Amino acid sequence: MKLIDALEIIKRPTKLDTRSFDVLQACGFTPLHLQTFLAAHLRLLKPDRCVSVHTGLFGDLIGNIERGKSRHFDAFVVVIEWADLDPRLSARNSGNWRADVLADVEQSIALSVQRIENAIISSNEAPVIVSMPTLPLPPIFTTAPHQACGLENKILQRLAILAFRLGEQPNVRIVNSQSLHETSPFNARFDLKSEIMAGFPYSVSHASILAEELARLAHNPAPKKGLITDLDGTLWSGIVGEDGVDGISWDLEHKTRLHGLYQQTLASLASAGVLLGVASKNSPEVVDRAFDRPDLLVSRTEVYPFEVHWSRKSGSVKRILEKWNVSADSVVFIDDSPMEVAEVSDAFPEMECIVFPAGSYHGIWDLLKYLRSVFGKSSVSADDTLRLESLRKGAEWQQIVSSSSEVSLDEFLKLAKASILFDANKSPEARALELVNKTNQFNLNGRRYNESEWNVFHSGAKAFSVLVSYEDRYGSLGKIAVMLGRVEAHKLHLESWVLSCRAFSRRIEHQCLKFLFERFGCEEIIFDYVQTVKNGPLQEFFLGLMGTPPYLGMSLSREFFATHAPALYHEVKEHSNV
Amino acid sequence: MSKKVSLSPAEREELLVRCFSSVLPALTIEEIRTASSDVPGIWDSLATVTLIAVVEEEFGIQIDQERVLELHSFAAWLNYIQEEVTREA
Numbered sequence: 001m002k003l004i005d006a007l008e009i010i011k012r013p014t015k016l017d018t019r020s021f022d023v024l025q026a027c028g029f030t031p032l033h034l035q036t037f038l039a040a041h042l043r044l045l046k047p048d049r050c051v052s053v054h055t056g057l058f059g060d061l062i063g064n065i066e067r068g069k070s071r072h073f074d075a076f077v078v079v080i081e082w083a084d085l086d087p088r089l090s091a092r093n094s095g096n097w098r099a100d101v102l103a104d105v106e107q108s109i110a111l112s113v114q115r116i117e118n119a120i121i122s123s124n125e126a127p128v129i130v131s132m133p134t135l136p137l138p139p140i141f142t143t144a145p146h147q148a149c150g151l152e153n154k155i156l157q158r159l160a161i162l163a164f165r166l167g168e169q170p171n172v173r174i175v176n177s178q179s180l181h182e183t184s185p186f187n188a189r190f191d192l193k194s195e196i197m198a199g200f201p202y203s204v205s206h207a208s209i210l211a212e213e214l215a216r217l218a219h220n221p222a223p224k225k226g227l228i229t230d231l232d233g234t235l236w237s238g239i240v241g242e243d244g245v246d247g248i249s250w251d252l253e254h255k256t257r258l259h260g261l262y263q264q265t266l267a268s269l270a271s272a273g274v275l276l277g278v279a280s281k282n283s284p285e286v287v288d289r290a291f292d293r294p295d296l297l298v299s300r301t302e303v304y305p306f307e308v309h310w311s312r313k314s315g316s317v318k319r320i321l322e323k324w325n326v327s328a329d330s331v332v333f334i335d336d337s338p339m340e341v342a343e344v345s346d347a348f349p350e351m352e353c354i355v356f357p358a359g360s361y362h363g364i365w366d367l368l369k370y371l372r373s374v375f376g377k378s379s380v381s382a383d384d385t386l387r388l389e390s391l392r393k394g395a396e397w398q399q400i401v402s403s404s405s406e407v408s409l410d411e412f413l414k415l416a417k418a419s420i421l422f423d424a425n426k427s428p429e430a431r432a433l434e435l436v437n438k439t440n441q442f443n444l445n446g447r448r449y450n451e452s453e454w455n456v457f458h459s460g461a462k463a464f465s466v467l468v469s470y471e472d473r474y475g476s477l478g479k480i481a482v483m484l485g486r487v488e489a490h491k492l493h494l495e496s497w498v499l500s501c502r503a504f505s506r507r508i509e510h511q512c513l514k515f516l517f518e519r520f521g522c523e524e525i526i527f528d529y530v531q532t533v534k535n536g537p538l539q540e541f542f543l544g545l546m547g548t549p550p551y552l553g554m555s556l557s558r559e560f561f562a563t564h565a566p567a568l569y570h571e572v573k574e575h576s577n578v
Numbered sequence: 579m580s581k582k583v584s585l586s587p588a589e590r591e592e593l594l595v596r597c598f599s600s601v602l603p604a605l606t607i608e609e610i611r612t613a614s615s616d617v618p619g620i621w622d623s624l625a626t627v628t629l630i631a632v633v634e635e636e637f638g639i640q641i642d643q644e645r646v647l648e649l650h651s652f653a654a655w656l657n658y659i660q661e662e663v664t665r666e667a
Contacts, residue, residue, distance in 0.1 A: 003632050007600035032624075033631060197643060198627045204635055 001208045003033055006040035014050045021049035021450075023218060024068040027079040028061035030199035037211030038077065045219040053077075058199060059087075062112075065119040074452045075218040076128040078120060079210075081135060081201060085112040089138055091195050097140045105140070106151050106158075113162045120166055126452040129217040131175040132163050134210060135190045135201060170430065171451065173217045173378065175210070184209040220451075222438055224352070224374045225330040226275035227266065228320055230313075231282060231290070233336035234356040235263060235298070241282055245289045250297070258364045262356075263297035265368045270302040273384025274375050275324050275391070277305055279316035279333070279344075284308040304388050305395075313340045314347035321348075323395055325441075325501045332374060334367075381431055383478035390477040394502035397474070401505045410567060418472040418506060419571040422515050424464060432467045432482045439498035441537040442509070445530035447496055462486040464520065468512060470503055477503050481512060485528075491555075492522040501537070509541050510565045511572065517558045519574070526555045587660060590637070594656055597632045601625050615650040629655075637663060 023042065025035055035053050042051040054073070056064030061084040068076060086108040088095030120128055141149035166172045189206040202210065232239045237256035238248035250259035270276045276298070280287060287308045291300040305323050307316030313335070321328060329350035335341050336356040345353040352374070357363025377384075401409060423429075437448045449457065457463055468481035480503040484496040494516070499509060516525060529550045531539070542550040545564060585593065598610040604620055605613055615621045626649075630641050633655070639662045641649075649655050 003628070003635055004597060004600045007603075007628070007632065011600070011603045032627065036628075193643070194631075200627075204631050 001037065001040060001212070003036065003204050003208070006033075006036045006208070009040040009043050010036060010051075012043070018048065018050040021046055021051045021074050022072070023051070023053045023075045023077055024064075024073045025053050025055050025077045025079065026061060026064040026068055027055070027081070028059050028064075028084040029081060029195075029201055030058055031055040032198060032200040033204055033207040034079065034200075034202060034211055037208045038215055041212045041215035042218065045215055045221075059083075062115050062119050065116075069122070069125075072452065072456065073126045074450055076120075076126050077131075077214050077218060078116075078128060079131045079214070080116065080133055082133050082137060083201075084116070085109040085133075089140070091138060091192055091201070092199065097138075099142050102140065102142070102151050106154055109155050110158055113158050117162055117165060120172065121169060125455045126171070127218070127220065127450075128166075128169075128172045129175070129214050130163075130166055130172060131210060131214060132159055132177060134175075134177070134180060134184075134206070136186065170379075173220070175213050175217065180210065180213060183213075222330075222434075223377050224274075224332055225326045226277060226320075226324050226332075227269065227371070227375070228277045228279050228317055228331060228333045229266065230335035230337070230340065230356070231278060231280040231287060231308075233358055234334060235259065235266075235278075236290075236296075237358075240286050240290050245286070245293065248290060251295075258359070258361065260297055261364060261368060265371060267298040267302060269371065269375050270298065270388065271385065272375070272377065272380045273387045275326070275388060276303045277307065277320040277324070278303055279307045279313050279320065279335075281310050281313070282308050302388065304392050312343065314344050317344050317348060317351070324391060327440075332371070379430070383431055386476060386478040389475060390502055393474045394477070394504075398505060410569075413507065414569045416472040416474065416506075416569070417571075418470065418569065419573065420508060420511055420515075421469040421573045421575060422519070423467045423469070423575045424519065425467075425575065429467060431479045432465060435479065435482050435500065436484070436496055436498050439500060440532070440534040441501050442497075442499040442504070442541070443532065443535050443538060444494065444497040445528055446532035446535065447528075447530075457484065460486065462488060466512075466515070466519075468499075468508070470506070470508060472506075481508060483512060483516065487520045487522055490521070490523045492516055492520050492525045493528065494525055495528045497527075497538075504537065507566060507568055507570075510545070511568050511570050513556065513561055514565065514568065515572065515574075517561065523558050524555050526553060528552070529554055585663075590659060590663065591656055593636055594633070594652070594659060597629065597636055598652060598655075601629045601632060611652055613652045633659065639663060 021042065023038070025031055025038055027034070035055055039051055039053040042053070056067060061080065065076070065078060083090035083093070086105050087093045088097065088105055120130065137152060137155070139145060141152050143149040163174050167174045184206045188203055190201060191203040194203070195201040229235055236248040236250050237254065237259050240248050249256045250263055251257060266276055284306070287306065290296070305320060307319055317333060321331065327350070328348040331351055333341070333344050333351055333353045334356050335344070336358050338355050341353045341355050344351065354367065357367060400412060433449060433451065433454050440446070458465060463484070463486050466483045467479055469479045470477045477500070480500040482496065482498050483494060485492055485494040497512070513525065516522065527550065529552055539549055542554070546556065595607060595610055598605070598613065599607070602610065602613065602620060602625060613621060615626065626646070630646065633639070634641055637659055639659070645658065649658055
């Protein structure tokens with residue numbers, strides 16, 4: 001992005017009723033164009049928000065972080081440069097660069113690193129985005145520039161440890177220096193003239209690229225959920241129906257290792273909770289035998305479902321989306337045939353459809369990196385690893401339920417030996433936020449929270465949040481529901497309520513309401529209901545329970561619930577340290 | 579960055595108006611053409627620093643710091659740019 005474009009973007013008017021998105025850019029240099037670019041990139045990423053980037057005082061990075069804690073921000077952006085670690089490293093400062101003070105510079109950096117770590121770790125409400133120094137160190141060391149100096153290595157080590165320690169914090173995200181190296185050439189980042197004349201050390205191009213990375217980390221969109229892959233010419237080299245199971249390959253010997261790299265990446269994504277599906281025009285028996293090969297790097301159990309037949313791929317994709325119960329825009333489709341890609345893309349314009357770059361070394365490498373960028377997540381939870389298995393179980397369950405009469409459903413639910421764990425711990429958990437922000441169908445009002453709003457909600461004195469986990473004899477579904485609200489004078493106001501679609505038809509919804517009545521001793525629950533395009537299943541639930549479609553402010557009394565709720569067979573447990 | 583030598587003088591003026599407009603959004607196009615850094619509260623030192631960066635990027639030139647003080651009006655900027663872009667072209 002050019003500076004003129006950034007300036008024009010930030011002066012575009014925003015709607016009056018737009019919610020704000022306030023960011024603190026804490027840095028020690030003049031914020032200048034970095035602030036402009038950051039605001040512009042955030043405006044593009046958050047068109048529905050009124051973005052403001054606030055700054056602090058020149059030359060006081062730590063003070064700016066500390067002062068920022070006194071007011072609410074949606075994100076803290078901390079940009080560290082060498083001068084923040086020791087003023088002698090600034091080109092504006094007439095500091096001593098003699099050989100005998102270099103050890104003192106290193107010691108001073110050690111202290112600054114500690115202070116910065118303390119300041120960032122204690123700012124625990126909003127997400128913190130940190131950029132470690134991106135500029136070259138000034139030429140203060142006694143070695144020639146092409147020779148690394150021991151002290152220089154020690155300084156770099158201190159910074160690496162700081163990045164590691166900060167990255168361990170759940171609310172801190174660090175700009176990836178390797179990724180930045182790819183987009184912003186190291187030797188084109190520093191602008192000495194700008195540093196001396198204006199106190200702004202970055203070239204305009206580096207400021208733009210760094211701001212884009214910072215904005216992406218502050219925006220932090222939900223990753224995509226699933227990947228549908230073709231088999232022949234994509235997952236492996238060769239056509240299994242013609243070449244035979246032993247004729248397909250993905251190894252060095254057959255010069256088809258690129259397919260092996262693709263398989264490794266898919267297996268890695270699956271282990272992090274990404275759904276993998278197969279859409280292939282093939283004979284199911286042949287594919288079944290191919291997945292028996294022990295050297296295949298992605299296993300049969302990591303894939304669900306397999307759509308293997310000779311019909312159109314768009315039909316396969318449609319069925320996979322239904323089984324996953326996810327929308328097309330959260331899925332990537334990969335096939336080596338441009339014609340198949342075009343057919344699926346026409347049917348699902350919102351879906352990202354990619355032609356597998358068979359035989360292209362650069363193309364494959366870029367594809368693998370791209371997949372990381374759209375499926376990347378800060379951490380992998382236990383629920384991520386459960387997702388595919390619970391989908392399988394959910395599909396089996398739905399099949400049984402849809403073929404059962406009401407009487408046999410009761411029998412079936414009894415036999416399921418289900419257990420529900422309610423966790424009313426007020427410490428917010430990342431999984432709960434993730435569930436609230438990604439669940440569409442059983443969602444009371446579609447309300448989304450950013451991390452900062454989430455933390456503010458939980459700090460309310462009358463606020464409660466309940467995270468619900470479920471398991472039965474068929475396996476665990478993990479954490480599948482969240483309820484947020486507040487209790488005032490025997491009335492419980494339910495502000496958010498989501499339930500994962502894979503947990504439908506188990507009467508978990510009813511057990512949730514029962515828990516609220518009992519746990520909080522309330523006589524009435526008032527629902528902050530809003531109709532959304534996608535919350536039909538929630539509307540159906542209320543229609544079934546109350547005999548009327550839901551509406552804003554609708555309430556449910558304890559007595560009505562007791563007389564209208566169906567029989568519940570779950571074993572209920574509670575984990576609480578409220 | 580490459581010098582915008584292919585632009586006609588009128589196109590350079592138009593581009594400079596866009597640069598000014600992005601940095602000094604409070605001014606209308608007419609006001610930009612008569613703008614001067616003497617007007618407090620609108621054209622301050624921060625605006626000058628930003629204007630330098632925008633003009634350098636848009637016109638592919640390096641502005642001589644020694645001459646920044648001379649660049650106190652739109653007309654002065656336009657003259658400077660016409661001179662720089664065509665110099666050594």
